[in-house]
Amino acid sequence: MIAIGQYNDLRIINKTETGLILTDGEKEVVMPYTDVPKNAEIGENINVFVFMNKDGRLHGTTKRPLACVGDFAFLTVVDEAEDGGAFMDIGIGKDVYVPKREQKRPMFKGDKHVVYVFLDESNDRMLASSKLVNYVEEEDFDLEEGDEVSLLIVDRSDLGYNAIIDNKYIGLLYTNELFDELNPGEERKGWIKKIRVEGKIDLSLQPMGYGHILETKDVILADLKDSGGVISLGDKSSPEDIYHRFKISKSAFKKAIGGLYKDRLITVSDDEIRLFVDDQAD
Structure with missing residues (x-):
C-alpha cells in the first residue's frame, strides 16, 4: 500500500510523453521527467516521495522534502490564502497548506514556523499545523531521565524555550539554565532532566549525572x-x-x-x- 507523504519503493511500469508511471501493484503514481534520474528503465524499482497533486493524482518525486507526514519541521510561509490559510514551502515544488484553524497565530508570507505535517484523511492531501500540542505524544514516554535526545527549538515562553523531542514529544528548556541564544527552528542535542508526574518534560543542553x-x-x-x-x-x-x-x-x-x-x-x-x-x- 502506498504511503502518501512518505518515501515508497515503486516499480516503473510505463513511460508516457510527460513522465514515468510507477506502481506498488495496486495504485499508480505519475513522476514527471524533470524528477526522473538518468537511465531509469521499465521494470526497475525506484525510491520516491509520493504526494497527492492538485490534479487529484498521486505524484512521485526524487526530490527530498523538508518534512514527511508525521514530522515536525521549521518551514517558511510562501503565500497566503483568501480564507486565512497559508502555504508553506516543503522543498519539492509542492507547498503544504496550513488551514486557519490549525494556526496557533496568524501566518503571513515570509514568516517561519515549526509545524507538524499530517495527512487529511478525507482527501489524502498533506496539511500542516502550528498547534503542536495537539500532535505530540503526552504519555507512555519512551524516555528516561538522563537520556540524550535530539531537540527542535519551537518558540520562547515565559519560562524558557519549548522544544520538540525526538520528533515525538515536547519539553521545556528553562531560561535560567541557558547561556546560549536559541532560535526557533534550531536543532540541538539535549538531555532529559526530569519527567514530571503531570507529564511535563524538563530539558537540559548539558549531560546529566x-x-x-x-x-x-x-x-x-x-x-x-x-x-x-x-x-x-x-x-x-x-x-x-x-x-x-x-x-x-x-x-x-x-x-x-x-x-x-x-x-x-x-x-x-x-x-x-x-x-x-x-x-x-x-
Whole structure:
C-alpha cells in the first residue's frame, strides 16, 4: 500500500510523453521527467516521495522534502490564502497548506514556523499545523531521565524555550539554565532532566549525572595542561564565563573542580584554578 507523504519503493511500469508511471501493484503514481534520474528503465524499482497533486493524482518525486507526514519541521510561509490559510514551502515544488484553524497565530508570507505535517484523511492531501500540542505524544514516554535526545527549538515562553523531542514529544528548556541564544527552528542535542508526574518534560543542553562530572574533570585537566597550569576561572566566576569556556553550567563546573581539589590535582581560589604542585616533591 502506498504511503502518501512518505518515501515508497515503486516499480516503473510505463513511460508516457510527460513522465514515468510507477506502481506498488495496486495504485499508480505519475513522476514527471524533470524528477526522473538518468537511465531509469521499465521494470526497475525506484525510491520516491509520493504526494497527492492538485490534479487529484498521486505524484512521485526524487526530490527530498523538508518534512514527511508525521514530522515536525521549521518551514517558511510562501503565500497566503483568501480564507486565512497559508502555504508553506516543503522543498519539492509542492507547498503544504496550513488551514486557519490549525494556526496557533496568524501566518503571513515570509514568516517561519515549526509545524507538524499530517495527512487529511478525507482527501489524502498533506496539511500542516502550528498547534503542536495537539500532535505530540503526552504519555507512555519512551524516555528516561538522563537520556540524550535530539531537540527542535519551537518558540520562547515565559519560562524558557519549548522544544520538540525526538520528533515525538515536547519539553521545556528553562531560561535560567541557558547561556546560549536559541532560535526557533534550531536543532540541538539535549538531555532529559526530569519527567514530571503531570507529564511535563524538563530539558537540559548539558549531560546529566555523575558520568558527566567525570568527563568534565578530564576536560578541565587537559585545558589546564594546555594553558600552562592556570585557568582564570574559580569559585566566584560568572556562569557566563564558565559556559563560554567549557559549555557547562556553573554547578557542573564547581562539582568537577571540587572533585579535582579532593584528588589533590588542583588548587582553587575565587578567580582561578591551578594544577597542584607538591612542594615536598624531589
